[in-house]
Amino acid sequence: MELRDIEIFLALAEELHFGRTAERLRISASRVSHVIKKQERRVGAPLFERTSRTVRLTPAGERLYQTLAPAYRQIIDGIEEVAASVRDVQGTLTLGSMGPQGWMVRDIVARFAERHPAARLVHRDLNPVDPLTPLRTGELDVAHLWLPVREPDIAIGPVTHTSPIVVAMAAAHPFAQRESLCLEDYGDLTFVAHQSTLPASMEESFQPYRTPSGRLIARGPVVTSWDDQLKAVSSGRAVIACPAEAARFYPWPDLVYVPVRDALPCQWAFAWRTGNDDPLIRAFAAAVAEA
Numbered sequence: 001m002e003l004r005d006i007e008i009f010l011a012l013a014e015e016l017h018f019g020r021t022a023e024r025l026r027i028s029a030s031r032v033s034h035v036i037k038k039q040e041r042r043v044g045a046p047l048f049e050r051t052s053r054t055v056r057l058t059p060a061g062e063r064l065y066q067t068l069a070p071a072y073r074q075i076i077d078g079i080e081e082v083a084a085s086v087r088d089v090q091g092t093l094t095l096g097s098m099g100p101q102g103w104m105v106r107d108i109v110a111r112f113a114e115r116h117p118a119a120r121l122v123h124r125d126l127n128p129v130d131p132l133t134p135l136r137t138g139e140l141d142v143a144h145l146w147l148p149v150r151e152p153d154i155a156i157g158p159v160t161h162t163s164p165i166v167v168a169m170a171a172a173h174p175f176a177q178r179e180s181l182c183l184e185d186y187g188d189l190t191f192v193a194h195q196s197t198l199p200a201s202m203e204e205s206f207q208p209y210r211t212p213s214g215r216l217i218a219r220g221p222v223v224t225s226w227d228d229q230l231k232a233v234s235s236g237r238a239v240i241a242c243p244a245e246a247a248r249f250y251p252w253p254d255l256v257y258v259p260v261r262d263a264l265p266c267q268w269a270f271a272w273r274t275g276n277d278d279p280l281i282r283a284f285a286a287a288v289a290e291a
Contacts, residue, residue: 016055094124095284154271159268160269169233
């Protein structure tokens with residue numbers, strides 16, 4: 001039975017008049033009659049006694065009314081409670097994501113914005129060389145990060161998507177014409193280095209320190225941003241491992257992106273400071289969990 005049909009039945013049981021019921025619900029009297037006849041066929045018994053002058057509930061109708069009225073009220077109250085909570089979510093939520101990953105989660109961000117129109121969402125770029133500091137300092141409320149993140153002060157939400165791994169290198173690099181690389185090839189490459197507080201577990205998700213056979217993987221020029229990385233790569237001084245989406249969003253004419261056939265795909269998730277009970281973050285986490 002449709003919720004609207006239940007509403008029509010309950011209204012007629014209270015008004016005991018087809019015309020007043022139709023006026024109350026802003027529908028036609030014929031619609032009320034049609035719905036009641038359909039319900040009576042479903043129940044298998046008359047719900048109302050109709051005469052030219054009166055409308056009365058039958059015993060079956062009275063029993064159905066006593067059953068449906070509190071359940072309907074509970075449903076409506078629940079909807080109104082959720083709607084009120086959505087309206088109550090206000091303020092500014094600052095989100096950080098890395099380049100094309102912001103595009104990858106655009107539907108989740110749009111869902112949050114649609115559900116919480118009173119909230120202001122500020123979406124900023126997040127530096128992949130040092131992605132955790134803005135979250136820890138409070139510059140960001142939520143950050144979209146690659147996994148694993150095993151920091152006790154940072155809570156992680158559900159995985160949003162995965163990205164295959166590619167290696168970006170100069171078009172003139174000796175490996176640039178290969179169809180793919182393997183992790184053991186990393187021992188013959190020089191990757192960029194950094195001086196941030198990025199945990200080793202996150203670093204190794206893209207750029208391990210040793211090959212599967214145990215060979216050391218060289219580190220070269222120190223970078224402080226994604227743009228630094230691309231410049232170091234295009235100059236031929238180093239290579240970088242990165243998510244495959246980079247090939248689509250950063251198609252520099254002097255760069256090539258070579259797939260790594262045995263690298264595990266990178267997982268992505270939203271993160272926030274552990275214990276942060278901000279209603280905005282709870283609401284955003286709910287939008288992520290339903291995606």
